[in-house]
Amino acid sequence: MIQSIRIKKLIVEGDYYKRTFPFTLGLNIISGDSYSGKSLILKLIDYCLGDKEKINLNVQKELGQFCDHVFLELVIMGNTYTLRRDLKQNTTKIHIYYTDSQQLSSFIPKIVDYKDLSRFILDILEIPEFKRIKNKAHDTTKTTESISFRDMLRFVYINQHELGTKNFLNSENSFVKPKNKPTFQLLHKLINPDLDALIQQIVDNENKIKLLEREIESLNQYLKERDAEDQLLLLTELNNISDKINRKKSEKKKLLQQISDKKSENNKLYNEVKLEVINQARELSNMEELRRSIQFSLSSKRNLLNDYNKELEEMVATKEAFFHYKYDHHEHHCPLCDSMIKMNLPAESQESINQAISQLNKKISTLVSSIQQNESALNEANSYIKKVKGRKDIYDVAFKEFSENFETPFLAEIEVLNSFISSFQNNENLIKEFVRVHKKIEEKNNEISSAEKTLERLRAQEQGLRVEGKVEENVLEFLNKEYRALLKKFNFSTDPLVDYINTDSYMPYYHDASVFDHESGGLVMCIQIAYLGAILKLKIDQPELNHPGLLMFDTVSKYLGINSDVTDDERLDPQSYRAIYSFLIELQDNVQIIIVDNTPPEIASEFIKYEFYRNDLKGFINMDLNEKMKSLE
Template identity: 35%
Template sequence: MKTRLRLLRLIISGTTYKRTLDIDESLIIIKGDGFSGKSLVLNLIDYCLGGKQEAIDLSVQMELAEYCDEVFLELRAGNKIYTVNRSLKVNRNIINIYLCKFDEYHEYSPWKKKVEEANEFFAEQFQIPLHSILRKRPGSNDFNQEKISFRDFMRFVFIRQGELGTNQFLQNNNTFVSGKNKEVFKIINDLVITDLEEINKEIQIKQNEHNKLDKINNGLEEYLSNRESENLNKLITVRDEYSENIDTLNKNKKELLNRNKNDNSRVFSNLKNDIKEIDEIIFDKNENIRILDFSIRNKEILLQDYFNEREKLEATLEAIKKIKISEHSERCPLCHTVVEVKQENCETNEDIEKALNQIQDKIETLQNLIKVDSKKIVIERSDTSKISEKRKIYVTALNEYKKNMDTPYLSEVESINSLIKDITEERNKINSFIDIHHEIDNNASKIVRLSGQLETLNKKKNELLKLQKREDDILSALNKKYRKLMLRFNFTSIQQDKCYISKDNYLPYYNGISVLKHTSGCLLLCMQIAYLGAILELNIEEENNCHPALLMLDTVSNNIGTNTDSTDSIDPETYGELFKYLVETSKDNQVFIIDNTPPKVIEPNKEFIFRRVNDGESLCGLIDMSKNEIKPEDK
């Protein structure tokens, strides 16, 4: 089952500046002057979705560097809301992902993921079935496995300024990534046919995961039931009441401390708490040392037993090896007759050698364990020594404050602190129950997703032979849509052998020439919009196609011009029709259009206008001080 993406808000933030772009519309038009930040909006969205660090060059984006430290993107994928956060200046390889709205992200713990991990996470959450392909190594007949990534998928979502209307469409100039475009096209249009064995294997893995999550949720629900914490709304209400009580107590404590002119009481209380925490740490470490020491003594006793046993076995083996097997004999206990031992029955020495090897393995294992425990003791004692030195300093400071301390409100402060501690502990318990509810909900969402994936896999399994015919049907449907759009854009050579999407590379052709070879910006733009439009239209009709119904175009008229005097200009009628089609496409997809002078749009849309200004004038682009949400009194 496909997952549609809907971008809701883009927030750029710093210590003195914050701006929120509410983009929760199907059609978003960004227009204005050059160098005002229009393209930067799409680049920041792409940056949040795992784009390369180099996409945001702060040495070029000087205003962004001066006022902003991080960027947030709130989006909806299916029925789930995510807030994605990425720093613009530090730890730029880390992406924080919150399962909540932006307004609530402070209340949740994020998934902290490196960019590569985040891209895998996005693919999984957005239900994009990525996989690996085999590609030849350069200059070799050997093959390497290369994984199709979420970034490869984004080339069919975000068409950059240097690609739109040029023969660098889908980053054709980068052979390393463009070689994966064919496979991405197949993934989007559900043309990847996995053999039966692989389908069965995937069904088994997903069914096991489904069962595991189901079992975990049953256990968590039983846990909540035993503690009468099944009602999430009630838990949230109780938690909020505790939070209000804590806020009130903190306010009272603050007022009490402000009445006391002598700060020594607060320092005294903090020092006592610090010493108490240090004593608890020292106690825990001494307990660890005691346990480790006891463990070592037990291991040494067992080790000595193994040494004794090894010594006996070695002595026995040495004695046996000094006597010929033919001379081995035993005396009958009844008649005292000497009984000869036949050679084929004498395997005693081999058994003893086997036992010796086993004993030696046990000895080495114990010795290694003793070394590990001994090392832990050394570390713990070293830490205890350092912490004890710290405690001496705190005790000395405490004694100094005791000499001349005027603390008329100390008992009241300690009473309030005690109440705050008790209520905080109760609130933490409630929060743990709420976290369990969230985990159950998250697992339930995964179970639903897995059920959908299992249903799809079983359907594919049952229709494997039918799927082999699917490619012809899909290309036929895409070509009809592609040719219809090219005709709509006033290109009349739409015969099947001249205007088509190739079965060899899945790229659009016109007059039998690839989109990667044409040079006319007007023709290239129309081919590319018709190609992407055909994919989006079919995505609506086909249940298993997985384009996220999101399209970002930067900048539509950049490489074609709209001036009839230009040799490569697009006539106004064609340009208007092309723009009209993009507006129509936004009814079923979220479409971002950056253009300097777009036609007027009557349909509902979200419009942003950025202006470049001269030196000394107020900023009016993406960084616009009149839009700053941080007021002077908040700084």
């Protein structure tokens, strides 16, 4: 088995749902109905491996409804890692656990931004960083950009929008397309970093080792200060505490069962009293709310009555002033000519005041009557509340007697058990924290070991390793031979003069035309599969190459012809379709392949790993396979 990276499990999980998708070595096929979630498996694998695009939960509604996290357990260069990425919050962060998915609780994860996952994986694969020179946007100066693990994944995962299209290797993206050639070179070790970059990598690795050593020293000091340096002793103590917790929980469970049995003896009467207590409390609350409403209304009306009385007093005073004031007994002069003016009090003024006083008296009379009604209603409410409180007090006493009768005999025992359990759990959590620190030290020691290997390799390269022209010739010779052989296997005639992998771009050509120039979807797909298949066969022949040894295709059957008489150039005849699967079956003895396809041919039926259906939650989300429900059964 030639394998740099292998997918072991994809796990999706929410508060009430969990499903695990294990994958075997070799060929894994996900088949079934359209729109049943088949492609989502590959998207989530890609998401965990650092795809910048969030999963659109408006489209993947069932995933968003049931799941919050996705986990990817994988083996890289023989070591197991689990990656966790959230689906709804903090989606830019990836949690890295140096263990399988069954032991996550014992490990403290390394948390990285999704952009930094690439460097982490390349370090494990012992692939040096390679930067290509590029022109700056809107500038004549130059800059550099790194070839990342995400660039390598374009040669591993071909989604359904790229397979059989001109967007193969995301070539329609003008920022990505120039990186395909150096990525091909990196996959096949046809390039080495220049001396300056190499020296910088050596310095970076030396600094990384020193930093890790300081971190380990700090962690060891933390354990020393807490007398927790012996991990074996901690694990033994952890097992003992776990046994104690289980015993105390078992005792508590028995007591609770005894309480439950005792309650059931008088359960009917107990429930009746409890229900009456609730009803009396509800009725009392309603009446008190009514009383507050009446009191508020009464207060408002009394304030208004005071205002009316003040206004009435002012009007009566005004009327009396008019009666005593004699307009015609006073001299009045014109402000312009100072001549004498005779003044008479208009009769309508006194009439208006009398009318206003009469209306105000009516309002006061009506308001006094309303206040009397409110006062009467308030007295009735107070009387009724007093009666309800009396009834409630009786039922409260009865309910208290029932409760004490049920709970008291075992209450002290339960409190003691809870105290023991809480104390044991606190000790357990503390020891678990110490164990996690020990695991973190082991992880950092592994990182140091990996960095030292990388440093050793970089120093060897520093001595002047160069890729000779003969190496590139041998690589292209092998790839061309396998590329044409696969096209022939897929029922396409070949000629070495016009069917080849271009030495400048390293892209496949058929009949002297690039894969990006052909129009037939079926032909383009076969060229792509033949090209990637040849690369994988070279990986099998030369395991030391940088290719991850993994292949993922999405929906090969979209270019399948209905029968052998189909003449539509866009479609692929069934013989070619079966030939593709025949090749994948041959290839699966040495690499891992994950294929999404609606209806794979009969020859591939034994490799169908999952079959999804569109309706009744029988697809990617399948409630019959909910592991959290099974754990509760």
